[in-house]
Amino acid sequence: MVKRSYSVKFKVIIIMVIFLMAVTLIMVSASYAFLSTYTRKSIIQTAELNLSLVAAHIAQDIASVDYVSRWSSSNVMISEWIEKLDKYSANTVFTRLLEEYANTRTKQYISRIIITSLDHERLLHYGSNISESQPVNQYSVLDIEPHDISISFSWDRVLHDPFMPHVALPVIPLFRPIGGPNSGGRIIGWSWMGVSTDIIMDKLHTYPLENDNALYLTLGNDTWLIQGTTLVPQAVSPEDGQPTGDTSLSANTSIRTFPDDAGHTQTIVTYQVGTFPIWISQSLSGVQFARQTELYARQLALFILIILLLGIAVSFFFTRIINRPIAKLQHRLSAISSGDFSTDPTIEWHNELGDVGRGMNELALSVKDLLETTIEGEKKKQELEYRILQSQINPHFLYNTLNSIKWMASLQQAPGIAEMTTALSRLLKNIAKGTRTVIPLKEELELLDDYFTIQRYRYGGSIRLVVTIGKELEQCPIPRFSLQPLVENAIFHGIEPKGGVGTITIAAHAQEDDTVLITVHDDGVGMTREQIDAIFSGREQNEGMFRDFGVANVNSRLRWTFGERFGMSMKSEEGSYTCVTIRIPRAGYSGDTGNTGDTP
Numbered sequence: 001m002v003k004r005s006y007s008v009k010f011k012v013i014i015i016m017v018i019f020l021m022a023v024t025l026i027m028v029s030a031s032y033a034f035l036s037t038y039t040r041k042s043i044i045q046t047a048e049l050n051l052s053l054v055a056a057h058i059a060q061d062i063a064s065v066d067y068v069s070r071w072s073s074s075n076v077m078i079s080e081w082i083e084k085l086d087k088y089s090a091n092t093v094f095t096r097l098l099e100e101y102a103n104t105r106t107k108q109y110i111s112r113i114i115i116t117s118l119d120h121e122r123l124l125h126y127g128s129n130i131s132e133s134q135p136v137n138q139y140s141v142l143d144i145e146p147h148d149i150s151i152s153f154s155w156d157r158v159l160h161d162p163f164m165p166h167v168a169l170p171v172i173p174l175f176r177p178i179g180g181p182n183s184g185g186r187i188i189g190w191s192w193m194g195v196s197t198d199i200i201m202d203k204l205h206t207y208p209l210e211n212d213n214a215l216y217l218t219l220g221n222d223t224w225l226i227q228g229t230t231l232v233p234q235a236v237s238p239e240d241g242q243p244t245g246d247t248s249l250s251a252n253t254s255i256r257t258f259p260d261d262a263g264h265t266q267t268i269v270t271y272q273v274g275t276f277p278i279w280i281s282q283s284l285s286g287v288q289f290a291r292q293t294e295l296y297a298r299q300l301a302l303f304i305l306i307i308l309l310l311g312i313a314v315s316f317f318f319t320r321i322i323n324r325p326i327a328k329l330q331h332r333l334s335a336i337s338s339g340d341f342s343t344d345p346t347i348e349w350h351n352e353l354g355d356v357g358r359g360m361n362e363l364a365l366s367v368k369d370l371l372e373t374t375i376e377g378e379k380k381k382q383e384l385e386y387r388i389l390q391s392q393i394n395p396h397f398l399y400n401t402l403n404s405i406k407w408m409a410s411l412q413q414a415p416g417i418a419e420m421t422t423a424l425s426r427l428l429k430n431i432a433k434g435t436r437t438v439i440p441l442k443e444e445l446e447l448l449d450d451y452f453t454i455q456r457y458r459y460g461g462s463i464r465l466v467v468t469i470g471k472e473l474e475q476c477p478i479p480r481f482s483l484q485p486l487v488e489n490a491i492f493h494g495i496e497p498k499g500g501v502g503t504i505t506i507a508a509h510a511q512e513d514d515t516v517l518i519t520v521h522d523d524g525v526g527m528t529r530e531q532i533d534a535i536f537s538g539r540e541q542n543e544g545m546f547r548d549f550g551v552a553n554v555n556s557r558l559r560w561t562f563g564e565r566f567g568m569s570m571k572s573e574e575g576s577y578t579c580v581t582i583r584i585p586r587a588g589y590s591g592d593t594g595n596t597g598d599t600p
Contacts, residue, residue, distance in 0.1 A: 016315035024304050031300050044246055044269055047282045048253050051271035054203045055252075059274030061199050062155065064106045066174070066276075069154065071100055072115055072191040073176035078124075082117045082189045083180045094124055101126060111161055111171050111194040115178070116141055118149075118189055127194070133163040141192075144173070149190050152176040155276045156220030158231065161194055170197045170231060172219065200278070201229055209282070216281040218270075223281075238268040238281040258283070325353040332360055341368035416457055423453035438561060441508070441518075441584075442474035448483045448506075455491060462501050463491060469508040469518075476508075476516050478584050479557045486520040486580050489535070489551050494524020494578050510586060515566070518582050526574040536570070551580070558582060 072078065081093045101107055112127025120138035134140065143162050154174040161169040171194035178189040204215060204226060215226040216238055223238065224231035241256030244267065248255055252272040260266050270281040328347050341364040347357030427450040445467060452465045465487070487504055495502030505521045535551045555568040562585055572578040
């Protein structure tokens with residue numbers, strides 16, 4: 001079954017679309033919750049602001065009218081006239097009343113002013129509707145006189161003008177008792193003022209109101225629904241509703257919920273007119289909140305749609321920018337897999353994908369170099385195998401041949417040949433079968449003895465080997481074939497050029513730092529500094545028993561085996577001697593000594 005794969009471009013688009021949809025969903029949810037709260041708050045604050053503006057205008061007019069009412073109940077001239085002190089005539093007092101009326105900015109709202117004594121013998125009456133009203137006299141004023149004249153009332157009720165029974169003219173009555181300056185606090189009369197409700201209604205004609213909203217007017221304990229220019233009494237007051245948690249802008253504002261006639265919950269915003277017992281309320285229906293929220297939601301949806309489209313466009317643009325470089329990188333990979341290891345500079349852009357392109361070019365060069373190196377190595381390997389095949393000799397054939405030479409030498413009474421053949425046989429057997437890299441010093445001396453036996457016969461007994469090493473040092477570890485190259489070097493570079501008898505002395509001495517110094521001393525012709533440097537650097541071609549086992553190799557193997565503090569040094573004096581010193585550990589080497597192999 002073939003597993004279906006998707007391109008990186010497709011995955012990027014899917015991830016970006018999912019991300020945008022998730023972000024959009026979160027934004028819509030958060031924005032809708034915010035808009036719902038913001039819409040409600042905005043509508044309530046707008047209603048509160050409108051109510052505060054109209055209430056401020058109404059309060060100014062009411063304060064102007066209320067001043068006239070207070071003046072009429074506290075003016076000294078009026079009080080003295082009512083007390084019949086004969087200081088002022090009725091015409092004088094009436095003229096003063098007309099002056100005050102004329103100076104009032106809102107006089108058009110004063111339907112009538114009545115000032116009378118308790119016995120109603122003294123009576124003043126003036127207003128804007130006198131010509132249309134019934135007569136006001138000492139008998140008719142009894143209809144408006146309260147039972148308790150000591151209690152004033154103002155701006156807390158609405159009634160029809162009692163002196164105009166044929167016209168339903170709603171007025172707001174203001175009643176205040178009059179006390180004379182010489183009465184000792186005794187009430188001597190009262191003033192009654194009828195104020196047209198137009199003082200309030202005129203300000204509400206242009207009030208901005210939605211079709212499903214309503215305005216209410218509350219004076220004292222009574223509430224009316226305002227329908228155009230008509231006041232419709234209500235059985236309940238907005239203050240009977242339940243307070244909400246909405247925050248108002250002013251302390252004069254209260255916000256409550258109230259069920260309407262259809263059973264739906266509506267919000268009532270109420271604002272007090274100044275300090276008077278007058279409140280104006282506006283109802284806010286749930287439909288208005290829903291309509292405003294829907295409007296904001298449409299705007300939000302349009303905004304989110306634009307963001308989503310822009311996000312998708314950016315996603316496609318982003319993938320297009322990435323897709324072209326990736327296509328070139330894929331083409332380059334295909335070329336490399338087909339064996340084209342050349343470099344392509346056009347994929348080395350100055351960005352992250354350019355880093356990938358540079359890496360691919362470097363990879364191609366590395367693979368190319370590796371292939372060339374591998375091919376060259378294979379050629380060398382084949383040549384080496386051919387050379388090994390040419391030089392390969394069966395060890396058993398070689399050992400049997402040497403044994404045959406030994407027995408023939410013994411039969412012909414040639415002990416030197418037999419001894420040399422035996423030494424060579426043991427030496428070759430150690431070389432062929434010995435696998436240990438580190439051996440005891442005793443075994444190294446035995447290998448050296450076999451080698452020196454062959455050299456002694458070769459040079460006709462003109463060289464001697466003297467070994468002075470105590471038995472307590474015979475178990476010291478030493479790399480295999482470390483002394484043989486040193487003795488060989490002493491023979492070839494020291495004694496042989498001398499042209500006479502020579503002696504090689506090997507000695508070992510234990511040191512206090514738990515190491516052993518082994519010296520190889522010859523009394524040959526010595527060496528120059530240049531010769532010593534050539535030997536240590538490995539530049540001098542070794543013509544001894546081991547082609548690649550020279551003095552420099554011994555020094556390297558000592559350091560590799562035991563550490564940097566161990567190794568070899570050489571000093572020489574031309575025409576006198578050469579002395580090589582090597583330092584090895586006395587004991588404790590834990591390296592792998594391998595198989596013991598065959599020992600001679």
